[in-house]
Amino acid sequence: MEIIQIVGLGLVATILTLVIKEQKPMFAFLLATFTGVMIFLFLIGKIAEVIRVLERLATQAGLNLVYLETILKIIGIAYIAEFGAQITRDAGQGAIASKIELAGKILILVMAIPIITVIIETVIRLLPS
DSSP, X not given: OHHHHHHHHHHHHHHHHHHHHTTOHHHHHHHHHHHHHHHHXXXXXXXXXXXXXXXXXXXXXXXXHHHHHHHHHHHHHHHHHHHHHHHHHHTTOHHHHHXXXXXXXHHHHHHHXXXXXXXXXXXXXXXXX
16 A cells, blocks of 8 residues: 555654754755655656546547646646645745745636636527527
C-alpha cells in the first residue's frame, strides 16, 4: 500500500525536521520541501493514470477533449498553488502564501472563462425565445 510508504516518509521527515530545526533551520526547511517534492513525484504515476482514464471516458462519451484538458489544467493549477502556498507558509511567509493562493484563484478563473461561456450559451439556446 503506497499510503503506508508516503506516511512513513512523512513521519521520518517530520522527526528529522524537528531534530534538525533547532540547530539548522534552513536544512530543516530544505528537508521538508524535499520531502514534499518526493511525495509529489511518487504520485505522478497515479495522476497520469487518472488522466488517461478520464481522457478515455471523454473520448467514449464524445466530449470535446479541449474542455477536459482545461479542467485538468485548472485542477493542476489548484494543486500547484496549494503546494507552493504550503511550502511558503512552512517557511514562515504567510503573506506570500496568500498571494500565491490568490494568483492560483485568478488563473483558475481565467482558464474557466471558455467553459463558462459555453455553458451560458447552451443555457441561452435551451431557453424559449
